[in-house]
Amino acid sequence: MGCGSLYRFISFITVFLLLACTITAISAAMYEPPAAEPEKQAVNDGATEPDALPAEAPTERPTLPSVDEHAQSTQDYTPRLTAPDEDDPRYYSSDNIFYAADYGMPNCTCYAWGRAYEISGEKPELSPYDACTWYDYNSEYEIYDYGDEPRQGAIACWAYADGGSGHVAVVEEVEDDTVLLSNSAYSGDTFYLDTVPVDDPSQGRDNWIFQGYIYVDQ
Numbered sequence: 001m002g003c004g005s006l007y008r009f010i011s012f013i014t015v016f017l018l019l020a021c022t023i024t025a026i027s028a029a030m031y032e033p034p035a036a037e038p039e040k041q042a043v044n045d046g047a048t049e050p051d052a053l054p055a056e057a058p059t060e061r062p063t064l065p066s067v068d069e070h071a072q073s074t075q076d077y078t079p080r081l082t083a084p085d086e087d088d089p090r091y092y093s094s095d096n097i098f099y100a101a102d103y104g105m106p107n108c109t110c111y112a113w114g115r116a117y118e119i120s121g122e123k124p125e126l127s128p129y130d131a132c133t134w135y136d137y138n139s140e141y142e143i144y145d146y147g148d149e150p151r152q153g154a155i156a157c158w159a160y161a162d163g164g165s166g167h168v169a170v171v172e173e174v175e176d177d178t179v180l181l182s183n184s185a186y187s188g189d190t191f192y193l194d195t196v197p198v199d200d201p202s203q204g205r206d207n208w209i210f211q212g213y214i215y216v217d218q
Helices: 003-030 108-120 131-141
Strands: 145-147 155-160 167-175 178-183 192-197 208-215
Touching (some): 108 155, 108 167, 131 155, 131 208
Antiparallel strands (some): 155 208, 178 192
């Protein structure tokens, strides 16, 4: 091979290598590797995700009665001065929620619930729990008017300082400075009356805490 041919061959090889390097560089510049998949974040700080969120518990609220449904003139009020008959379904049947739950008379809540039924003419929406809950239950749900003034047909409510179940009774008469109450007592008398000074509804008992009156007939 002559010098001219050798020179041309070397030039060809050089051009070829330069071209190959250029193509490789261009290809490398155009190639973009796929982005790495991000690591999945843990749910709730490592806890597994629940299938579904629990539904919010419904809050039951008694239906508020209209004023007209419970309006009753005191002129039409008949005080109860004797025990109700045992065939009266407002006191002695499953119509009474306390009787139905095996808390029948003698029991202050069963009696007061039945008496409220008798006074208002329909099933009352009073607390279905211990007597000590009646006043706060009513004020929380604003079912009936309530306050500190004794009125015929109102339910008087007490809690006990010693944490007992409390007591409820019904105002039958208000005369001068006294209030006549009709009552029933668990493990006691099925029916009894007592007179309470207006200015001392706790009846002089240190462990009785008077809460107020519920006006079921208003």
